[in-house]
Amino acid sequence: MFRSNLVPLLSKQVPLRLTRAMSSQFQLRVNPLTGNSEWIVIEENDPESPTPSNTSQTALLATTSYLDMLNDSPRNRAYRQAIDKTVTQPCRVLDIGAGTGLLSMMAARAMGPPSSTTCRMVTACESYLPMVKLMKKVLRLNDMENQIKLINKRSDELELGVDIDSRAQVLVSEILDSELLGEGLIPSLQHAHDMLLVESPETVPFRATTYGQLVESTYLWKLHDLRGNEAIACDGISLVPTGFEDVLGVKPQQYAFHCDAIANEVKLLSEPFKIFEFDFSRRPESGGETELSVKATNDGRVHAIISWWILQLDREGKIFYSTAPRWINLPANISHGDWCDHWKQCVWFVPGEGMSVKKDKEVFLHAVHTDISISYNIKSPESRNTSMHYGVTGRDFRLILPPERIAIYGDSEWRQTMFDAISNVLQGRVDPLCIVADDSVFLALLIAHLSKTSHVMSFFPGLQDKGVQYLQAVARANNFSVDRVEYIKKKKTELTVHDTHQKKVELLIGEPFYYGTDNMLPWQNLRFWNERTMLQSVLSEDALIMPCKAILKACALSIPDLWNSRCSLSKIEGFDHSVVNSTLGACGELPGEQEGPCLPYFIWQCGDVKKLSEAITVMEFDFSKPIMPSHGKTQVEFAEPGICHGFALWIDWVMDSDDSIVLCTGPDKRYWKQGVKLLAKPVEVGKSSSAVIEAWFDPSTGDMDVRHAFS
The missing domain is CATH 3.40.50.150 (Vaccinia Virus protein VP39)
Structure with missing residues (x-):
């Protein structure tokens, strides 16, 4: 569900790099300035006053997608409606990957007023200790501590008769990522059906179906075909020489991506097609495959397969949630959700220059899923019976780089x-x-x-x-x-x-x-x-x-979609979540002088974005001198009227002493992430408005403290 810039992929069900010791856990993080791994302590107790370990936990949790997920109103509403339909009387409910406990509280409430009959009928398991601590706060705030049994374990560590008294009749869960399977959905469901659930249980969600579409896109092609793109360069460097096509590339996998951001750069080459269907009420298989015949709707070159999923939350098929791009015409009973960052579409790159297709001709798609991922193999009718390998051919190693790095090198x-x-x-x-x-x-x-x-x-x-x-x-x-x-x-x-x-x-x-x-x-x-x-x-x-020096640059932004996904929480479907705002790095309504963090984003993929000022210099870092604390302060003059939601910050790298060769990594450069500092509250600005940005760089930690004030 979430990615952190301090630790490797963490999720509610994927194993964590944690070790237990009495009443605490230790979690691995990376020091950004040294690259060295460090351990931070996650205490079992939860003192209200901030401590160094608590500060580290807060910084870590602020980089996750929990807040974005909890601000996804269509998701929350769909789950509440489906749980209310499914849990109509007291019953045993299991919540896998409980997070802040939202689904558990929905299930407990659906059983009716608290009584000795409904007491602790809901079992919530959550393996990530910082979230367990937050969930305890949320349950206490909503007076539901006695209605929900919270267990700090992975679901596949739960033991019948030890952790739970009897098998659950209802499963509620949200262990889905943009690809659907990456959080361990299949193994979690397998163990639950084998060990924790009754036969033929009720589940929310009930079913998930993945879909795909063939597309042509020069932008997506540049993200993976280094050989094809560097052929245009005239510098004599061959990163992928002839005969070494497999020596450097991207990992063959699906990449989460905000495809709506490139809607005008995509040529659709097929209608949407159904790929896999997963029924949560039944034990899933670890692997599966299917071969589809897809008719091309245009002449073109297939550079990628864009995929998404639709979630059916209730058994009757009345309540849905979709991650489809907005160009897809969904059925009348399914709507597009708001912009969010926790669930995107996925992109699978077709190797090399892609495959040429002709309108009305068939393309054969072979799709395979394991217990954690989905992959594809696309063939023309002529090559349908030939074997195609999308990986290393005859080499002992392959240098794998991120798609954006491949695009930069090309x-x-x-x-x-x-x-x-x-x-x-x-x-x-x-x-x-x-x-x-x-x-x-x-x-x-x-x-x-x-x-x-x-x-x-x-x-x-x-x-x-x-x-x-x-x-x-x-x-x-x-x-x-x-x-x-x-x-x-x-x-x-x-x-x-x-x-x-x-x-x-x-x-x-x-x-x-x-x-x-x-x-x-x-x-x-x-x-x-x-x-x-x-x-x-x-x-x-x-x-x-x-480079000789670096320049911290900034500009003011109207960026409502991102701001709304990170804003402070109050009540979610009737449950008070205000207690999590500070810890999850929300913008707005934080206690005292506390401000939200700077977070990394591809700004151009953040929905509705408008620049309200020119780029300005905040401070410079001179590399001819040893690293030192640095401070900068500058005034931002607004060039456009609008609602300011925050500031973009980035680094321009000056490559020569004459300042004549500068590498910009700002919002207009799509292969680099920028930092975003969101305001506590949006501010309406005009052309005569101004603001002050002040920043301090700490060389001992690599942190940048950014503050702002409006005139």
């Missing part, structure tokens, strides 16, 4: 920017020693390509051995000897001139890009500044640092 403008910057700094340098501080395979190749006498040392902090294997594989195709690129396994703090062959480093560079940090805030890539500082002892006096 972007001619970005590549030209890097080419110009590196060419300039290498002029006049003989046998330069260069260090690539981050995970950029492109820059390592570019230096070796442009300077035949250079020696390149790469840290590859995230890619590690895979980065080296990749460079070794493509070195000859890029016309340089593999021994000119060296992988440094030492920590940056331990590096000496002995490790650099008694030479001082003349060029220290980065994009910056750190593998595995896709959900980090833009300024957390200032890790490059921290690493430059750690390498001070091996830098020559005239060493060139690239």
